[in-house]
Amino acid sequence: MALKHFFVFAFVCDRYGITLNNVILAEDKHKPMYDERTEKYNVEFIAGGATQNSIKVAQWMLQVPGATSYMGGIGNDKYGEEMKKNSRLAGVNVQYYEDETTPTGTCSVCVVGGERSLVANLGAANCYKTEHLKRPENWALVEKAKYFYIAGFFLTVSPDSIQLVAEHVAANNKIFTIPLLSVSSSRMCRRKLSLKDPSLIN
Numbered sequence: 361m362a363l364k365h366f367f368v369f370a371f372v373c374d375r376y377g378i379t380l381n382n383v384i385l386a387e388d389k390h391k392p393m394y395d396e397r398t399e400k401y402n403v404e405f406i407a408g409g410a411t412q413n414s415i416k417v418a419q420w421m422l423q424v425p426g427a428t429s430y431m432g433g434i435g436n437d438k439y440g441e442e443m444k445k446n447s448r449l450a451g452v453n454v455q456y457y458e459d460e461t462t463p464t465g466t467c468s469v470c471v472v473g474g475e476r477s478l479v480a481n482l483g484a485a486n487c488y489k490t491e492h493l494k495r496p497e498n499w500a501l502v503e504k505a506k507y508f509y510i511a512g513f514f515l516t517v518s519p520d521s522i523q524l525v526a527e528h529v530a531a532n533n534k535i536f537t538i539p540l541l542s543v544s545s546s547r548m549c550r551r552k553l554s555l556k557d558p559s560l561i562n
C-alpha cells in the first residue's frame with residue numbers, strides 16, 4: 361500500500377532524474393522527495409496501492425459503511441496516520457499492521473502536462489506479519505467475508521498469510537482472487553512453496 365502525492369512541477373522530475381511516463385521503485389536518491397513535497401508544496405494524499413484502490417472502489421459501489429475490510433502494513437509515522445484517516449473516510453474498515461521500524465510505503469505521482477510518472481517506495485507494505493492476520497479480531501473479519509482479493513506482489517511478502525486465507529476460502533466455498541500479473545512474483549512464490557512443501561507445486 362502507498363500514500364500517493366500529486367503535483368506538477370517539471371523541475372522536480374529533473375532534480376530526481378524521473379523520466380516521464382514511467383514507473384520505478386524508489387532508490388536512495390529519491391527518498392528525500394517525499395518529505396520535500398509535503399513540506400514545500402500543496403499535495404493531495406490518497407490511500408492507495410492496487411489492492412486498497414480496488415477495495416475502495418468496491419466500498420464506493422456498495423455504499424454501506426464498513427462493508428469492506430482491508431489489511432496491510434504501514435509504519436508508525438505521519439504517513440501511516442494519513443493512510444488510516446483517508447481509508448476510513450472512504451468507508452473502508454482498515455486493520456493495519458503497524459511496523460515500528462519501517463516507514464509507511466509512499467508513491468510519488470508526478471504529473472507534468474498530460475504525462476505521469478510514479479516513484480514507489482514500498483516501505484512497510486513489505487513487512488506484513490501473519491501474526492497480525494491471526495489476531496482474533498482480524499481473523500473474525502476473514503470468517504465474515506465472502507470475497508477475497510489479494511495483490512500479486514503480496515506473494516513475495518507473506519505467502520503464509522495468503523495460504524491461511526486460501527485454505528479458509530477453500531474449506532468454506534468462498535471466492536478468492538489474486539492477479540498474477542508479475543511473473544517475478546509468481547516465480548518467487550513457487551520457489552517458496554516448493555521449499556515448504558514440494559507437493560504444493562504441480
